[in-house]
Structure formats: structure tokens, C-alpha cells
Amino acid sequence: MSYPEDYATAAEQELTSVLQSLRQFPRSHESDLLTEHEQGIGHFASIHENAEDRFVPVVSFISHGLERDEQILCLTTDELRENLLTAMRAGGIDVDIALDSGSLSVEPISEISSEETPGETTVPVKRLEQITEDTETDEEVRLITQMSAVCSDDPNRDDIVDYEHQLTHACKELDAISLCLYDRTQFPSALLRDVIRLHPYLLTDTTASQNIYFAPPDDLIGLGQPERHVQRMLDTVQTLTGTKTTLMKKEEALQQTDEQLRLALEAGDLGIWELDLQSETAPVRSLRHDQIFGYDNPPDDWGFEHFLEHVHPSDHERVKRSFDAALESGNWSFECRIVRVDGAERWVAVDGEIYYDREGTPIKAIGVIKDITERKDLERELRTEKEHFRLALENSPFTAFRLDTDLRYTWIGSPHDDFDPEGIIGKRDDELLPPGAAETVMEPKRRVLETGEGVREELTYELPSGTVSYDLTVEPLHDESGEIIGLTCAALDITERKQHQRELEDTISQLEETNQRLEQFAYAASHDLQEPLRMVSSYLRLIEQRYADAFDKDGEEFLSYAINGADRMREMIEGLLAYSRVETEGEPLEPVDLETVFENACEDVQVQIEESNAEIQKEHLPCVEGDASQLRQLYQNLLSNAIKYSGDEPPQIHVGAERRDDWWQISVADEGVGIDPDEHEYIFEIFNRLHTREEHPGSGIGLALCQRIIERHGGELWVKSEPGLGSTFSFTLPTSE
Template sequence: MNLQGVQEQTLGSYFSRFAWIPIPLLLIAILVLRAEHLHIAYNYPKLLLLLNIVFSTLISFFITYLIARSFLERRNLGMLMVGCGVLIWGLSALVGVGAALIKSANHQFDVNSSITIHNSCVWLSGFCHLTGVILSMRRRTVHKPVFVLAAAYTFSLCITGFTVFLTLTGKTPVFFIQGQGGTIIRQIVLGSAVAMFALTAVLLRETNDRPLSPFSKWYSLALWLIAVGLFGIMIQTIHSSLLGWTGRFAQMLSGVYMLIAVIASLRESGGSISLQEALRESAQRLRLVLKASAMGTFEVDLATGRTRWNDTEYELLGIRPDAIPSNPESFFKFVHPEDLKTLQAQWQEAVRTGNFDTEFRIIRGDGEVRWLAGKGQFFSDKDHTARFMGVNFDITERKQAEEKYRELIETSNSIIMKADKNLNITFMNEFGLKFFGYTWEELIGRNVIGTTIPVKDEADNDLAAMAHAILSQPEKYKTNVHQNMRKNGKLVWVSWTNKVKYDNDRNVIEILSIGNDITELKKAEAALLESENLANNQAAQLQATLDAAPAMIWTALDKDCNVIVGNRTAYEFSRVPEPENLSKSLTEATEKLAHYRLFKDGRELKPDDMPIQKVARTGMELRDYTLDFMFDTGDVRTLLGNIRPVLDLKGNTTGAVAVFIDITERRKREEELKQTTEELKRSNKDLEAFAYVASHDLREPLRAISGFIGLLGMKYGDKLDEKGKGYINFASEGVMRMDGLLSCLLEYSRIHTRGGVQEPTEVKTAFDAAIANLNASIKEAKAVITCDELPIVRADSRQLSQLFQNLIHNAVKFRNSKKPKVHIGCKKQEDSWLFSVKDNGIGIEQKDYDRIFKIFQRIHTDKQYPGHGIGLSICRKIVERHGGQIWVESENGKGTTFYFTLNALDEINNSLKAF
């Protein structure tokens, strides 16, 4: 064909403006002819064959050749699929009629064979067209284009030939019955073909540039004509009717449009083949449309560095379009510093590989930090210009939602874990880590087998094989229950819900599992099963247990207590043979029990006042009830016990059970202990008084000794040699240390003897007083003292201040080369306050934890750290006087923390009664 012979006005603006008109006209004509039900057939198979060859086969073969050339240059797999569709379309017109003529006997045309072959090939052509456009959007390329081209076109010829073979040998179902129309199978095949051609036309036209390229416009119109023509053929009932010929005319006209599309494309590209270029640009536009709306787009010419941004890209950055030049370097200035190096590396990798897919943060022009997602691909134009096109869009809300989801996972009371295809753990939430007893570092990367899943469970089931089966049979193991293993080796039961994730090729990526601990449920199930198995023996076991109990157990079998029975111990204690009725509520029973009477607080109880009768009558439980049994021998035994009502399912009282123990001997021992305790209290007071008097009175002669030593040094100092002077110094230091020890002993004794009233006290006031007393030593050591917000407690304010002073003084005193840092913390407990005094000093070895609280016990020499070894003893004495506890936690060389508790303001500790 002479391309110059085609006038530009014909192919250009004038004719193309009205090229769509035949489509609705032909569609209307088809609908009108279908409504008229014309039953005249115009059977001219040879003419039909000739027209098909001219308008369909030859044009299609020419287009197939051009597409082959384009594929060898561009290697686009989608373009090749379109070529296969065009080839099969051309063959369908030829073999549909030709094969039917060959099969016809005595030159009688075989209508069903012609229609079956044609319709089947048309369906294959529509499928190839639609697949080709979709693959073009994904820019799939191949590495051996000549081989792939030959294989694809050969396969197209073979499948067409195979269709002809099946039809001519009678292996295909009936497609058309003359006078009745198409069968169901034919209507499905042809209807789906109409839909595929129409959808291909829409994708090709609506996702292309505006204005449309000549190829996109004319070829999409050709596809619409094919769809209209096939629709006319589909609804005909008489083959070769006027309706059928109208449909065939639409298909032949589509061949003309295809030819115009190719010629127009060749003219526009100056002789080069731009057929693949048009589909590729459509794919680019469709990809951007399908990703999202309101996206920032960028396009970079990799050869020149020229970059184009749309307005949305500037809006994402929070700047005006004229504020900065549009290039990667300008964009990088807005990237968050923590993400900049990573993004730059990803950009360089994208330029190399052709794919860009990442998420990063930016700092907008107004200072707001936002999350963006970037996606892009490498493209090559028809002139081999390398371009990189992509989009950026805001994902801040999604990131915030992910963060909330992450928080939900971390705070969930279920085990949430992920593992890769090899069952190596890649994630576990905080609850799961605590449940299994691992830290993140200990667990992540380890295989679940032998870590959280034992190789076999207690029933010898192969759990390792089960774990692998979850990946290979995910439908079977969507949920499963099995034993798991904690770090300490303990087996627990967990109910799991599993979700296996795959990549695009259906290869396993990872497994997500959510588990709930059902150990207690399993225990309950086991207990229920056990109770069912032991139901027959329960009564006998209960009676044996009651008889073996060392306590007296009486059971009232009715609300009126007319019948009371007991266990063996109760009968032995009551001195009544089994199984006599032990109720005193009946006269005949009371006569048998006349050998003992019951007393409460010295008053004899009548039958209705007895505890088991009272509980059965009122339904109120009695606890810690004491009762005296007086036998006619004069022996008195004291009992202590609890009595509870027996209720039916409706909550009505049906009897009572009383359990008592003989506490006669215990009462005697308690009285003896009480007397001993009183004697001990008096002894302690005497000892404290003695310590006070001793320490006070001993200081008087000690002062005299100190004075005489001083006089001796003054009067005879110049007559003594160095050794003598040393003796005097040693004696003086010994007196001073003795005086210090006596002072400490006096102070220690005064904690109880001269303690103040314990009343509501602001801890902060006591703390400030201690800091004021230690001001000089704190400044000398340059120590930093901090504290939490301190509460009000019930305490002796002076002793509380002394407690803080001693602990802070030790923290400052026992320091290393670091600047001392001391922090006083507090935390509310159920009925008390827990205080802590934490320092960064030299620390205490664990073996010395108890020793440091003993009076005059020291763990350092006087040369290392001077002192008397009584400060912490005083602290413990003060805390114990206030009804609290004190202890220490430390690590040698890493600081020390002293803990002590004090009663809360609204609590009264019973231990204060002794003071």
C-alpha cells in the first residue's frame, strides 16, 4: 500500500471525527433486524470466504507482521499477546468458512462446523487481546524474543488447527441449529468474546493520553466494531440471514479500521513502528489511575536530569510550585534527616534496577512531619530515551493506624507471632514473650521447634511434623490446639489461629499465628473427665476422708437438725458408738447423749442455741466459734470450729456442716506464751533502760580519762619520746572512739525510750530537714540529691528525718570516683508506702546484706570509711518501730538501693500497740 496516497484530510481531522458513527448505526440495524424476525438465508459461502480473506485475513496477517517487528525491538510480552490475538482473528475468518466447505458433502455447506470454528477462534482472539493490554500495564519483557515470538505464533497456529480438527472430527458440542439459533454453550463462548473485545477497547481508549494517538483511536474503534458484529451474529437464528450479514459487515469494517490504525501510526512516527508505544503509554496511564487519586507525580529524564512535577507534588511538600526547582536534589532537602541516606540509596538502586517502591518521612515547608509512599518505574521511549516515572502520596493516616495496630498487638492478651517459611520466629508481641519466658533477643531468629513447640507432646504426638504441615496444608490447620513449651521446659496448652501468607508465585512467605492460653481449660477438662471416672467411688472416698480427718465433723441432714451424724473422730470424741444420732434436738436422742453438756462463755446451751442448729435454722455461717464440752466425768474440752449451711440448687438451706478441732492444749500453751511475752516485754524495757544508763553513766569516767590523758600530754609531752607520744595519741583516739560508741549506743536505746508520737507527717518536711543537716557533706562531695513527690504518712517526724539522714549520709559517704547521685522514690502499695533510696556508689556484696543491719557490724575498715557501724541498725530500729520493713538490693561496684515501708495515713498497724 502506498502510504502517500492516503490523504491527510481523510485520515486526519475530518474523517476521524465521524469514524465512530458506524458503530451505533450498525448496532441499531442489528436490533431492528432481530425484532423483524426475518427468516430468509443468503447462503454464499465462497463469497463469504473471499470477503473474509480480503477484509480480515490479509489485513490481520499484515498487522501480525508489524507487531512481530515491534516485539523484536521492544520485547514487550503484552504486545506479543495482542499479535497472537490478531493472528487468530485473521485465521478464524479463513478457516471457519474454508473448513466447513471441506467437510461439506456434495457441496452442501456445513453451518454448525463453520460457526463452531469461527466462534471458538474468536473467543481465543478476544482472550489474547485483553491479556495483552493487561500485561502491557505491567511492562513484562522477555530475554529471548526470537524464540518466544516463534513459539507464540506457532502455538496460535496449532491451537487454531487443533480447534478445526476437533470440529471436523465431531469432537465439539453443537454450537448452532438452523432455525433455532445458538446453543447455550455457543452463547456463552460468543458472549464472553464480545465482552473481552469491548473491555479491551475501553482500556485502550480511556487510559491513553488526551488527545488520543491515531492508533489508539482507530484500533479501539475496530475492536468496538468486532464486538458489535459478534453481537449480531450471536443473536441470529438463521445462518446467513440479513442479520448475520450485517454482523459480518461490521467485522469486515473493523478490518478497514485496523488498517487505518496501522497506517496512521506509521505516518505519525515517520515510518517507525509505534504500535507498541501506544499500548505502553496506555498502560502507564492506567497504572497511575489505578494506584490512587490526588497523587504527586514525577518524571525524570535520566540522560539530561530534567524533571517534571505535578501540582500535587508541590502540595505534598507544602510549598508553591515556583518555590524550588523540580529535581531530585530539591526533593531530598525535604526528606527527614533520619530517612535521607536510606532514600538516596533506594533512589540509586531504582535507577539501576528500574523499580522504586519505598516509604519515608518528609518535613513540609510549614514544619509538619508527614509520611509519604513513593512508587515508580523505568521506561524507555521509542527514541530510546530513558525515563523514570513515579508517584508520591501521603500515607500519614495509614502509618498512624499501623502504629495503633502495633500498640494493639503489644497490649493484646493473646500471643501474636510470625515465623518465616523455615519456621524461624520473626516476631512475637510482648504478651507472648512474657508467656513463654523469653526476651526479644533470646527468641527472635530461633526455630519454633524445640523453642516454643516441643518435638513431641506428652502423648508422644509428632509436633514437629504438625508444625511443618501447617505450611503445606494451611486449610487443614487454620485452627489447631496443641501443647507448647515455655523457656523453663513447662508444657502449656495453646489454641492457635494460623494464616499463611504467599508471594505472587504462591510461595510461602511467612505464617501469622494468634494463640490463647487454654491450659486451665485443659486442666478443667481433665478434672471433669477424672471426676466422671471417679463418680462411682466418690461417696466411699468422701467417707474415708472424713473418718481419717483428725477434726470432729458433724453433719445435720435436715434443716430441723433431727438427724445429726459425724465422722469417726466425732463419735470417738462424743463417746457415742457409731452410727447413733448425735442430735440433741430430739428427746430420745438427747437421753442417749446425757453424759455431756455444751457451754458457750460459761453459759449452758439449750438444743436450739447450739451452733449447728442455729446455722441450719438461719442459714448464716459461723466462723471461729469456740465451744466447751463438759462430760459427766468432770472433763472439760474446748473446741474451735466453723459451721456452714448446706444449700440446695435454689439456695435453700437443707442442713449444716460443723468442723471442730480440740484446742484445749493449745489454749494452755497460749496462756503460757502470753505470760512469757509479758515477761519478755518487761525484760526488753529493762535492757533498754540498762543500755541508756550504762551508756550515759560510762561517759562520765570516760571524760575523766580523756581529761587526764590531755593533761598528761600537755605536762609531760616534751619529756616523752615519739613512742610515748604515740601511746598517748592511741589512748586519746581510743577514748574518742569509745565515746562515739557510747553515744551511738545511747542514741540506739532512745529510739524506743524517747520516741515521739506517731502522727500524720509530711515526708517532704522530714526529708528537707535531713538534707539541711547534711548540707556540708553534700556540698563537699558535690552530690546530687533528688526525690519523687513524697506523701503524708503516720510517723515520728524526728525519727523519720533521722532515717533519711542516715541513709543519704551513707549514700554520699560510700562513693567511688563518680559524682554521687542519690534519688528518693516512693510507690503506693495496698496499705503502705514503699520508699527507696538509690545511689550510684560502691555497692554491697550480697553476703553482707544481713550483716550491715547488725549493731556495730562494719564491712569496711576505719581507715577506708570512718564510722561506728550503727547507722543502719538505727534505721532498722526506726522502721520496725513504725511497723515497717527495711532491706537492701545492690551489686558490688554498681550502686545500692535501700527499701523500707511505712504505714499509709489511713492504716493503723497493730504492731504500734506495743509502743
């Protein structure tokens, strides 16, 4: 079958129009297309077949115009006016408000047509011009025309073409939008075919689309079978409209995906690159890619060789080998050091994929690059810390280990060379130890899992090899949410230390018993010696009184020696008694006011103070925990020594106090003869003296007694002195708080 030449030409023109439309990818969203009149193209058509569908595009068209504050004019018949208003109300349009405000007018053609020219097709154009002139504001006008109302029963094709041409021109000149409604049952197919081609845009349901069959009125050709031609045109428009809508949705989804990818890459601080493997150039790169290499402005000649120039020399060959391997495997992933433009060294990670043509030849590589310098620094620090930890653990007496919540060992490190962790990992204590020992070890670990609080305890238990003791520390191990996921533990073998401690305690106990016996002996001996010593002293003085005249000079001297010796013996025995009574006859320690104690001690040495013209300066003295009687003896001895060893000048004595945590440090300072540093410890030993009795009388037991008193109070006694620079005796006493 052959077709007429002019029909074939028309078909070719239509095909060309379709191809052009597809290349341009016109928009199919109503809100987009209905604003095209701003560019001078605002002429729409809608063709319906039944009464149910005819108002669907009209309501959408009117609603969009009201949203844009446009002037809406509907030209229809008397019969269809009420149906149109009802459809608008059903479509959500507040018709009454729109009508009252004047933004909507629904006018029957019969009311505006002149009696002389009823059904004239130019009426809508004239009405459009009129309403545009009457509009004082800049609002735009939207015209809807029911074409069956303006056409005669037998519409003339040339009149329709001429009318549509005038309306298209009017819409462009008046900045208006027009929608022409055609009822397919009332117009011939041949005419509708031309009508379709007269409108730049078509409305199908609520969707607007560019009309791929649009042609200027002068180009219209009416060949072929009109009925099938019209149906084919309408079906094609509707199909293409649906296709374009789908394409638009996919395009939007693709744009959204691209945006999400861009945001993800920016958040991940990733640079994008594409490498042409034929030319080894990379013209496609992101800004972040070039910034990683230190470029503020993208270089023009970037490629694989340029990249290799930035690779650190030590990594150069390894990167080239990875590239060669990637051409075979299809995956290119590596980490290397680079040298930036400013000379700084950085670490980067590259991850790419190779693409091939149909023959299997690699043609391009696409991937990302990331600066991982901070991660590498952290990894290096972690390796260093792990090495330090390993060395510390190897040189530490502690055994460190981790347990899961089932109390099974997950990691263990021990300083013992013969230690085998493989026999312990994955097991529990009750699988490794005897029942009694296992329960002792596991109990504190269970407690930490239950309470979430760490513990430190000394554990002693029996093993077949004997009794062992450990200092065990257990701490909970948490995840990021704070939930306990295991335990971290450290154990120190203190078996030998506990054995030494027991031996030391036994030795101390024995020494205490021996010391107690010695004290008892010293007390008994000194007490028992006093009676015969008193008898000797009494008879010597009796001889001196009755027979002094009978002695010659030597006899008197001998007798004097005997009496002085007896007196010194008495002083030593009394001092020894006082020394032994420090522990046995001392009062319980209680709060004592040192101010009162010091005043009483000054009264005890008042004669020495007056005879030597001593001057004593005292700071405020605190309240301490002590034995008032013994502390009085302490002050008395220190003040007496300060006066006794003051030298030729009147004694200058200063007594002070200073708080040190839970202790008070008391000092007694003088400006006397001083003491050689080599003798500082010697003078605190019992019966030791630095001077002869002719120079300074005394028993040599005073400072030893002072030290014994301070030791009973738990403190310390020491001296700071230089010959000729005086001496400062200091001691510590516990606070009374």
C-alpha cells in the first residue's frame, strides 16, 4: 500500500517534531509549565471525551491561577456554568470568596455576545482584551474557554485556525494564559488534529506537557484518516507525558542521590578523581583532591606522572607496582606518603576501580583519596604505647589480664619467662584452680560485675604446691554506652613478702618481749640499787661530818670523790628509772594544751632562768594528743639544755610551732655554743655526753629520755646545729583533731 506524497511529508514532519521534543526533555510538572507564559508562551488546550473528565484539568488550571493571584475568566454555556462551579467546589476552591473578590468570573457566552454576531469565535479574544484593559493592577489574566460555546454547530476549520492564531498572539501581547476546552464528541477529528497542533501545551488530567505536535497555523496539513490520526496523536502525547514524568522523577532522585553523595564525600573529607588510562591524564577531579596535595588553584596538567612526582621516594616503586596489579585485578587500593607543594609530608589512602571496554582493555579509573595523616600518627603513637606497655609489663612483677562477663580469660600478660597463656585463654578460674582456691579468686571478680565498682584485695589460698598470696586489683571494663563488657585485672605475687612479714612480726614480737623484760630488769635494778646507794651516801656524809678533822688533805679529797660519785650514781639511777618508766608508767594519750604544759615546765627551771637572765620568746602553742606529764619533762630538759649551753651571753631562746598535715612540728631554738653535725645522732644515745662534768654537770640521759618520750607519741626528734651558731631541737606530735 502506498501513501500520498503530501501525507508522507506530514508524517515526516510529525516524526521530526517528536524527535526534537525528546531531545529537549521538556518539563512535565504542571507548576513549571504553567509559568511559561512569562516567556510569552501561554496557550493551552484540553480535549476530553466524556462529561466526567472535562472539568478535571479545568479545576487544576483555575486553582493554580488563584494561588498566583491571577484574574480568572471562564467563558462557558448557561448549561455548563453550574456544573463547572460545582466541580470547582469539589476540587477545594472557595468559589464564593473568589467570585465576591472579583478574582474569578464565570460568564456564559450568551451574555457577552452581540445579538448581531452570535457564536462568533473572536468573542473570547475581545473579552480577554477588555478584561485586561479594565484590570488596574499588574495581575495577570487566565482565560478558560469552552469552545463548544463559541463555535457554531458546524465550525469552520479556517475560523478555528484563525481564532487560535489570534488567541496565541493575544496571550503573548497581553501576558495572559489561555486554556481552550474541546469536546471530542462535538468536533470532527480532522479539526481536532489541527487543534492539537495549534497549541504549544496540552493538559491531560492534571498534568501539563509540551505538545510535540505543535506547529504554526500556516504549516498545518490535514491529510490522512482524521479519526485515527487524532487518536494516535492523543495517545502519543499521553504516553510521552507519562514517560517524561517518570524521567523527571528519576532525574530528581538522581540529583538527590548526587547531593547525598556530595555531602557524604565532604563529611568524609574525600577527594574524587577520574584517570583516563589511555592518556594517563586526570582532568576530572574535585577541589578537595587538589587541596590534599597543597594546591589552592587546580593544576592544568594533572595526570598519573604528576601524581607520582608527589609520591614519597620511599613509596614510589610500591605505588607503581600496585597500579600494575590493579590493571589486572580491577581494584586499586593503597596507602602511601606524599610530598605536598609546600614540602610537607602527608599520608593518603587511595581507593579506586578500573573500568574496561568490551575487548577487556582498561580505559579509565575512578576513585577517591583521603588524607589519613592523623590516623597514621595515632597508629604510630598506639604502637609506641603498646611497645612501652609490653616492656613495662615484662619488667613489672605484675600479671595483667582481662576477663569477659563470664569470667573467662581473654588476654593475659605475665613477667614470668615460663608462662604459657595458651593454656589459660578461654578458661575460668574454676577450670584452672582447686575448688577452694577458685572460689577465693572469683568472689571479688563477681562482686565487681554486680556493683560496677573496682576492688583491691589481698587473697591467700592453698595450692598443691603450698600457700600463696596475691595482691589483686579488679576494675570494670565499659563499652561506649557505659555497659560492663568485662574486667581488667592486675595481680602481684606477694607470697614471699607475706612470709617475710610474718617473720618480721615474729621478730618484733620477740623484741617487744625482750624489751619488756629489759625494762622490767632496769626498773627493778635501779629501784633495788637506790637503797644501798642511799646507805652509802648517808654514811659517807656522816663520816664527813664527824671525822672531817681527822683526815689529812688526801683523805679529804678521797672522801669528796666518794661523795660526788655516790651523788652521780643516784642521778644516773633516777634517770634510768625515768627512762624505763616512759612506756610502763606513762598516762594514756589525750588532748593536751601545750601552752599549759610549757608554763609548768618554765616553773620547773625558773631558778635557772633567773640566774642566767634567760630571755624566752614563745609563739602560740597548739593542742596535741599526748601525755602531759611526759611532755612537761620533755620541755624541761630542752629548756635546761638551752640555758646550760648558752655560752657566755644570757640565753636567747625561741619556741615555735608549725602545722604539717596531721602533725604539729614544735621547735626549741637557742643561740648557744652549738653542736658539731657529726655528733647529732650521738647525743641522743643514753649516757653520752659532749662535755666534761666540770664544764657542764649532768647525767647524759636527758636527750635520750626526750627521744624516748617522742617515740612513744609516734613522732620524731632531731637537731639542726653548727658550732657557735646555736641549736634548734625539733619534734613532731599528733594533732588532737
